[in-house]
Amino acid sequence: MGPGPQAHYTVQAQPAAGSCHYRYENGQPLPDLKCTPGAISPAVTQASITTTICKTGYTATIRPSSYVTGKEKTANAASYGYTGRMGDAEYDHQISLELGGDPNDPRNLWVEPPSPGHKAGSGPNNDKDKIENRLHTAVCAHTVTLARAQSAIAIDWTTALASLGLS
Numbered sequence: 001m002g003p004g005p006q007a008h009y010t011v012q013a014q015p016a017a018g019s020c021h022y023r024y025e026n027g028q029p030l031p032d033l034k035c036t037p038g039a040i041s042p043a044v045t046q047a048s049i050t051t052t053i054c055k056t057g058y059t060a061t062i063r064p065s066s067y068v069t070g071k072e073k074t075a076n077a078a079s080y081g082y083t084g085r086m087g088d089a090e091y092d093h094q095i096s097l098e099l100g101g102d103p104n105d106p107r108n109l110w111v112e113p114p115s116p117g118h119k120a121g122s123g124p125n126n127d128k129d130k131i132e133n134r135l136h137t138a139v140c141a142h143t144v145t146l147a148r149a150q151s152a153i154a155i156d157w158t159t160a161l162a163s164l165g166l167s
Contacts, residue, residue: 002102
C-alpha cells in the first residue's frame with residue numbers, strides 16, 4: 001500500500017542505477033518485481049470504486065505533475081538501464097491509476113520500453129494500456145473484483161486477462 005493521492009507531490013527517490021532488470025514475456029517488457037512490485041492507493045477500495053476509479057475524470061485529479069514525473073522518469077531509466085529514446089518510453093504505473101494504483105509510490109512506477117513493432121520517434125505506445133482498459137471496464141462492471149484485477153496486473157500484465165477468465 002502506498003501513501004495515496006497527495007495535494008502536492010514531491011520527486012521520489014528511485015532504485016539505484018543499474019539495480020533493476022526488465023523481464024520479457026512473448027517479447028513484451030515487464031518490470032523487475034523486486035524494484036516495481038506495484039503499490040495500491042488506500043483511497044481506492046472495492047466499496048469506493050464508484051466515486052474513485054469508475055468516476056469519469058478521476059485519474060486526472062490524482063496524477064502527479066510532469067515536473068515531478070519527468071525527474072523521476074530520468075532517474076528510473078537509470079535504475080533500469082534504459083538507453084532508448086525517452087520519448088518512446090512511458091513512465092508507467094505497474095498497477096494503473098484506473099485500477100487504484102498509487103499515483104507516486106516508486107514501487108508502482110517504471111520506465112516501460114515500447115512494445116514490439118513500435119516505430120521509433122512516434123511516442124509511447126504500449127500494449128499494456130489495452131489490458132489496463134479492459135481490466136478497468138471489468139472492475140467497474142463488477143465482472144471482477146478490484147483486488148483480483150490489481151493482483152493479476154501486478155504479477156504479469158501479459159497474462160492478466162487470461163488469469164481472470166477475460167480473454
